[in-house]
Amino acid sequence: MKYPTDHLRTRLACGTRLPAALLGLGLLGGCASFSPDGGLDKVSAITRERMAVAPAPLRTDQDAARVREEVKRLLAGPLDAESAVKIAVLNNRGLQADLAGLGIAEADVVQAGRLRNPTFTFARTSGGGEREYERAFLFDLMGLLTLSTRSDIEGRRFEVIQMRVANATLDLAQNTRQAFFSAVAAQEAAKYQEEAWIAAQAGAELARRMADVGNFSRLRQQREQLFHAESTAELARIRQHAARERERLTRLLGLSGKDRHFTLPERLPDLPAAPLSEKDLVQQAMDSRLDLSMARTEIEGLAKSLGLTRATRFVNVLEASYLNNDATGEPQKRGYEIEVSLPLFDWGQARAAKAEALYTQAMHRVAEMAVNAESEVRDAYGAYRTAHDLARHYQDEIVPLRKRIAEENLLRYNGMLIGVWDLLADARQQVAGVNAAIQARKDFWLAESNLQMALNGSGAASVGMITMSAPASAEAGGGH
Amino acid sequence: MDRRQFLSNAGAAVLGAGLVSKAGAASLPEAPILTDPATQPPLHPMDGRPYNPVVTLNGWTLPWRMKDGVKEFHLVAEPVVRELAPGMKAHLWGYNGSSPGPTIECVEGDRVRIFVTNRLPEHTSIHWHGVLLPNGMDGVGGLTQPQIKPGKTFVYEFEMTKSGTFMYHPHADEMVQMAMGMMGMLIVHPRDPEFMRVDRDFVFLLNAFDIEPGAATPKINTMLDFNLWCWNSRVFPAIDPLVVRQHDRVRVRAGNLTMTNHPLHVHGVDFEVTCTDGGWVKESARWPEVTTDVAVGQMRAIEFDARLAGDWAFHCHKSHHTMNAMGHDVPTMIGVDHRGVVEKIQRLTPDYMVMGERGMADMGEMEMPIPDNTLPMMTGWGQYGPIEMGGMFTVVKVREDQKPGDYSDPGWYPHPQGTVSWEWTGEPMAAERREGPAADAQTLKAVKPAGHHH
């Protein structure tokens, strides 16, 4: 027998006196209230622990004006990764929607802490010349019985949602950093491609003049012309790529109109003096990964529920676990249902066993999560370290070598050992080398950002923003 | 004692005698070493039959010792470092510290015993190019003797039955060892010192290397596209001048161990070829020339009277052979307008400068940085400006007041007043620079191969 809370009504016999005890309970039930920060302080705290910025909700015109002002200030000079993240966290409307979701969740918490108002109904029916008056006083007895459990669960649920919003913020920050590095790299690559294109143009023009005075055959000239033509096509592609990367960043920054004319730095930031050491990274992840924190919070709740079920054997709040790790790709349904059964036929042994099994299952899931997180950190560190070493190799070895080769080639040109065409061909290769170095440095910054996510967030493979859909299986805290 | 200091620049002549007494008791003659590339004074014979010694251009003569009436020489085949010209050193293989090896001089009728020690990483042998001798002394590895293994010493002993100009070089892994610079001159003087006596007798080998600009070791697999054309492993401006006294009778002997012929051309004289591979040319068979082609593997001696004083060019007439390292794939830039293009190229190559737009003479004047250990393609300055030459080029300096036996460089020739070409300062012809022709469709279609008309 199930009695979903929102349907459960206890019909009390019509009576004129409301028992004082019930009244007292009613007052008690009304103690849950909205927090002054709307749950944001916790989100801010979690976020600030992991990066320099925290989200702030846009509720009023003043908020909007303040954000506009701050964004304007940040856009004044060339962006860097940190200012890009700041702008995104302040200005991204998707994140604002997530923050608003926090309000919804808090409302649920508050609601869960309150008893449904008692209802008085009066009915008069008449028929067959007879009149009947019915008076009823309805009181949410079930709500009263489950009040503390519900508050508890909603409180924890809210805590998890706070962590989710914090995680969404970290996700946004990561996406923004990655988009920023990609946009800068693409812009830098486009600039170098332009140099190569100019050299190809010079080559084509010189070849034309060579052919005009009879020093080049048409074949030789057309080869240079073809090179220039292909270089033009390549430049168009690379420029489009740069524009696309920039738009991706623009979207994450939530910018439109004039604001989209922001300035990117000329080049990617330098590599750090030394790469992070792998030592302690796993422990750091265990301590600060949000997905693990969430799972821990949830499993604490589960443990409490288990205790409750053991004690009473008649209350079950475990059915809808948060730790539903189903990988079906369907939206997760989260929520809970409280059911109170009357111990007439079933003394609850099976229920208690099931509760234990669910708890055990959840424990294993969390353990699995921890194992995965640990591996993810190692994986992300491996990628980070390789990307770092590669970028440094390009920076310290390949690019200087290319440069020295270019210098040597110029010496050979000076000595009339090679011609200007060899010089141009080499210059183009040099551009390709610089571009490869830019890509390597970009890869490093992307890997660095992934590593941060693996350490602090919910893993490198974390999917973008979470959706704050209302819990589906139950509407907590009683109906309407 | 450092054997590399054994022979000083000035002391070569004396050393011949010194060596005999020092190493007289040893079974193996001393092997003197010389690494200095300067022309050494002639080595006058201290014992044995008398002769008029030669002067080896940028080289020296190997001292000998007499033992039981036999002239004993000692050649050591070994890796050497040879300065091709200041600014470029080559890692070569040679003999007794230098490439080419020292000149061996002896006299018709001499019995010679030549010890050859191999300090190369591979086996070798020596062939006495042009000398008539017993077959087993011909030095063809595998054919007439086993090769000389590294660390071993072989002895060649034979009698010089005929005078003339000869060479020596390995006949074991010959392609590699000659490409690495192993060669030397062998002069057999006539028994009668008065026979065809000359006042100055110069000798050198024509040799060529392919050394990548910026490198030092020859590319041994190159067949024809050499980039350093040398006389005695030297290139202009580092080939010493042939200094003579006016009216001297001069002989110049050259042997060709490159893989192409060299038309040797002397300015200011007409000469006759007086000795070839086979021996002395009868007077009735000679004809006057100003250029003589020395084919591959040949020896030629030319003789002339230095009638006219001055600084006379002496060079191979293949114009690429009077250049140092150059790129043979460099397109011709003459007449190509570079306006507007240079700046674009400079965006990628900031130090780029236009060259060749007017020709290549810029190369002789501009002193632009070029790769390490690489010589400018055309170089060397005379009293009137850049000489714009490299490779097989030098100067015969004929001077009235040059002392007999004095080979020191007298400097540039002081031309008597009015004997140097001068600038016309009268009514000028309109002499603006003319543009080159543009190639129109007609230019490029003008010559069609026969048989392809339809």
Ligand SMILES: [Cu+2]
């Ligand atoms: Cu030549």
